[in-house]
Amino acid sequence: MMAEAANDTVRLLWGPPARPTRGPKPALSLERIAAAGVEVADAEGLASVSMQKVAGLLDFTKMSLYRYVPGKAELIALMVESAVDAPPDASEGADWRDQLTAWAHHLAESFARHPWLLDATVGARVIGPKELSWLEGVVTALDGHGLTGPERMDAAVLLTGHVRGIAAQARAAGSAATPEAELLAALGTVVREHADRFPAVAAAMADPGGRDQALEFGLERILDGLAALIERRADTA
Amino acid sequence: MMAEAANDTVRLLWGPPARPTRGPKPALSLERIAAAGVEVADAEGLASVSMQKVAGLLDFTKMSLYRYVPGKAELIALMVESAVDAPPDASEGADWRDQLTAWAHHLAESFARHPWLLDATVGARVIGPKELSWLEGVVTALDGHGLTGPERMDAAVLLTGHVRGIAAQARAAGSAATPEAELLAALGTVVREHADRFPAVAAAMADPGGRDQALEFGLERILDGLAALIERRADTA
DNA sequence: AGAAAACTGTGTCTCGCGGACACTGTTCGT
């Protein structure tokens, strides 16, 4: 039964548009539904996405959505596929390092545009074509530099994890007036109050320095590390 | 009002045990409640944690929990603090690289023991002492190697992001019979069926090679990258 | 000592959620 659900989702994300014949023409479409869901999530967060709200935005009943989508999980999967950008195509001229840099920046932009993607892409789920093409981008960029298949996949996990971490941090710090900023301020207060127990963090937070370099910083470290490995492999080849 | 909630949570996680005087003695404690929550989450996942279930496990009414905890968010914050291990203390003898390696492995173990920590630590939230001490661990290990405060914090984000990514992947692949494995199998099928659109991923997945190296792989790359930076800083000093 | 105040645990209620199901109305293939 869980297998059925997985198959349903796979068909929704990967299958053909599903062309039935008889009966009234559907007034809605997966695209419109997904777009409405994205609109709600962008405005009020993923937690506020409910069948009611999405249907209401389209001037339909909640239950009518179930004619298109088996359940909420599938709706969110569609929203992810709809909201995530297509990865930059691997410009053949650029070397792997430039390609991956562009890749990471584009992915970070997707997360910045739709912060709820962070919440929607946690945990086990069926992956869609667009999401998979991001993975493909990394693996392609690293092709032919002496790395094994699993190693290239690991590199993708590494890069994705970093961009996600940065996006999470950016969301917490972003848009000064949001309740999230409240929490960041609370963290600062707490650290200052307990500076004796957390001297290193307290000192590091007091230390000025160009902020907003977090994406770049981690990215450069990762790419340096990959470059070192690639060089080592080239030497021993 | 959101600020109130944040302050409540800070007080719960950071404040003193809160010693009231009058009235009947509380039959419960934050520790027992958090432990019960952890038990539910370990057994059935974070999504199954409800006030009802947690209260039932303690043979109490749902509403009695609200005498201890302002709401569900705070309960989960307590659960996180209760479930996460203490970071390894910075053995003075070891160099930063060994310290961070141990750090990453220990953190990964926490995630392995309590997979729901991945879900519980997404998004904006108040951070507790134990969680903060993990951050302190990284910043301390990197102290005195020419890195600025923000850079050391960025390194922590980088490492945390990686361990999280690995934990997420491990959870998806783990315990063969779970529904999660179903999804992984579905991904394999999909990639094989669309090998024309995703040749690099298809090839990489077909490529054999020692699996379960993902944590090590990314960690080595990150540490190599950090080592390169540290060396560069030492040269120009 | 006694009364008032503060606190704990409970029962009841509301609202919003996801989803099942039966029903009416529409459209197309035969």
Next chain:
DNA sequence: ACGAACAGTGTCCGCGAGACACAGTTTTCT
């Protein structure tokens, strides 16, 4: 023309978080 397949609706259920009023218990103040 007629019946099958399909679209959208209304009603219903169970579960979740949380508000609130209440009864019982313990401390503190007069």
